[in-house]
Amino acid sequence: MVAAGYANADDGTLHAIKWTLNGGTVDLSTLGTPLQDPQASQPLLAGSQTFGISADGTVIVGGSTSPTVMNGYTAFRRTSGDNTMRDLGSLLGVGGKSTAYGVDGDGDVVVGSSEVGAPNTVHAFRWVLTPNTTTGVMSDLDPTSVFHRSLATAVNFDGSVVIGDADFKAMRWDATNGMTQLGVLSGDTVSIANAVSDDGAVIVGTSLPNGNPETSSGAGEVDSHAFRWTAATGMKDLTTLLADAGVDMTGISLVGATSVTGDGQFIVGNGVFPDTDTNSMDAFLARYCDATVAVACAATYAGQGSGAIGGITGQQSVDNSLAQLADQQNSVPAQLGGTADLLLGELQPIEEDGYGQIFGSVGSFTLGGHGRYNAGNGLSVLGGAALVDQSVAGASAGGPLFGVAVRYVAPVQLDTLALKPFAEGGLWTAPSLSMHFSRSYANGSGVATGESDASGSAFSFYGRAGVLVTPTLDDELAFSVTLARNWLNVGAHSETLSAGNPFPASFEASSSGSTEIKGTAQWTRHLDSTLNLTLSASAGRSVGGTNAVTGDVSGFGVLTGTTGDYTFGEVGAKLDWKFSEAASAQGFVLSRFSNGIGVHTQFGAGLSMAF
Known part of the structure; x- marks a missing residue:
């Protein structure tokens, strides 16, 4: 470098x-x-x-x-x-x-x-x-003095095209045509060309109402205009080009273009934006794709018809969009973990008969089954499987989910309050996930959205310890602390260039992990001989996350977005109706929420058989 x-x-x-x-x-x-x-x-x-x-x-x-x-x-x-x-x-x-x-x-x-x-x-x-x-x-370059004065500011990659100004108007020179003026924008009197693409086809610069463009500043002034020139279009106001391409340019005026990438797609310069200080300018990066740079923009440009693709944004906004993806990737194992909790006895009494249950939920689609086998002496095995398709915080994940756990409840009460300690260890895995991610960033005064699909997998193991309290024959209270470690593997994925996503990104395969600790209180009440009500509430924190999303963003290069620790809550309720000696029906709701991972709520029903 x-x-x-x-x-x-x-x-x-x-x-x-x-x-x-x-x-x-x-x-x-x-x-x-x-x-x-x-x-x-x-x-x-x-x-x-x-x-x-x-x-x-x-x-x-x-x-x-x-x-x-x-x-x-x-x-x-x-x-x-x-x-x-x-x-x-x-x-x-x-x-x-x-x-x-x-x-x-x-x-x-x-x-x-x-x-x-x-x-x-x-x-x-x-x-x-x-x-x-x-x-x-x-x-x-003007040996016969066609112009009184001229200046060359730049040359293309192979040295065949020279740009600058001639008599204070932007000029282009090549061996065939000599030095020719490119003109000025409507209402202006002077201009200067500042940069040229590698093949000489795209020229950018600044057009001004008056003054000397060489000394006024090719970077622009508050009343000047950034321009883009091609042989097919002539000199065009860059602000107008972007607006005509569908970019919301309300309150934005691009006052000078100082550089263009070798392929002619990306233009850098200065502009006045709604939050720009008075008599000041802010830097910008714009993208403009038309027939002149169609090959460089992407093969997908061929599917855009005759219209151009335009965009203008800043690095801070793009950085924030990658942080959104980091949050989304953090949310996938967190929300899958909420569903895995259902497979591993969430909203079920800590002590109960063995059972098998099928269930389904909406909010995020889940269809599966879970059960419990009591091996005796306080030892039981819990497990289940489900097909999930869950959406939260702009991301979605779908695929099979499996979980298994072993629970031990001390068979002897510790005192007259009927306290029984219990411990549990288990794991869950989603070995084949199909995921969808989206990020949003500023595009002019509007918003652009990039979307991509990826495959991957998630895995978690956890340990849980607590105490079971049965103050009456109709009540069971459980207080516990859970420590879990979550992982997510995401395969390589890419966004597509479009008018709605002028700065697409591509992402390499990545792995991330976080540690989760939460405290839970659960109460089961036997309302009568056929109805049981369970209420649950948890509070926790995800810490030590290694989740960072690194993307190669068009026009910006490789950038990284990260997510930090976050606090979350979880609440749930289930009503169980026993309609025969061995069969019962359930209705439940389970919701997990956090500023870091969004809100994920499931409404479901199940049918179970005791054994």
Whole structure:
């Protein structure tokens, strides 16, 4: 990773710098002390600035003071192979001022501006490296002076297309057509092109109502306009393009476009948004897909008809959307655990006869069966299986769910209050899950949603200990503490580019886990010979989660969203009606809720047989 720019040196002048991940910041120095002005009150100091860097970071270009130039810069090209800064000269010859602003992908073509004769008259230049040497030839891009002045700001990847401005209007140059102006947006008088895609097909920049676009700031001003140009569309206002593509641009004005990705899809710049401070600008990242960049955008663009896909968002919003996915993935084992509790005796008396039950629930679809076998001496085995299709917090998970547990209740009462300690250990698993996830992020003043499907599995084991209290023959109270460890495995999954999701993401396979501790109080009351009522309430906390969702988001690269610890509650009720000696019917409700995992409520009914 390499970056280049400029910073203040110890003497207060600006010096070109280079930064690498391993080496940090390096002062690139200068071409030398400038030619001194005999009329200057103080000596002129050496300085330099970097304005461009090649795709691989090996070539850096800019402007530097030089012993042959007074009161200005001369263009330089610095190569990392020999760490040497070389003077590129000027169109005027020795002593002429020049500055390099852009370089092609491999560093062999440099562009900028140079004096050509009359004071303050500059022309865009293109410098080409002579093969197998460190020197090259600088050419005037407007040799017949069609325009009074011109400046080259950037060049495409292979060096064949140069952009900038000519007489303060955005321009494009190639060997076939020469230098041509791209015009201005309606109501404006000046413009400048700031960046170009690798193939030269997409150009972005800034159009202004007045002033000098070179000195006003290509980044834009509060009353300027970001533009996008292609041969097919001409110069278009980027704000309008996005609005026409269906993006809600209410209260948003994009005032300058400063960069575009090599494939032409993503545009960076500055804009004024509803929450932007007065007389300020905020950075933006926009995506615009039309026929010019259809291949780069995605094969799915072919299914979008003739319409364009547009979007504009910020990294904070995208980060938040990944945190949503982290919460959703955390919710899957948590909510499956609530259903597994039903399979393992939730809302059933701690002590009761053996039984087998079939049940179903809605809210989230569940259909299954569970039962209990009493082995004697206080020992019992509980277990069950169900087919689930559950939705919560923007996520859904479906598949088979299995659970088994062993419970021991001390057969001897500890005192006259009929206290019996009990302990339980078990596990549940969902070995083949089909999951659906969704995330939401800002798109202009509106909202975009990304959706994806994944396969995976979940697993948990737990231990439970408590005390059983039977103050009367008709009442059973149970107080317990449960400690569980949950895991979720999610396979690789990807979102699809669409007008509703202009910044899709792809995700690698991942595993996450969390520890859950909860306290539960349960009361079963024998209302009469045929009716039993059970009420349950739990409070707990999920801690030590390792859940982090890492996604490769179009336009942003690899980002990570995480979820933290959360507190949850669980309440349930069941009414059991014994309609024969061995058969009974049940109706129940069970709800788990938390800010971290949402609310999951099941309403169900069952039919059981005692044995």
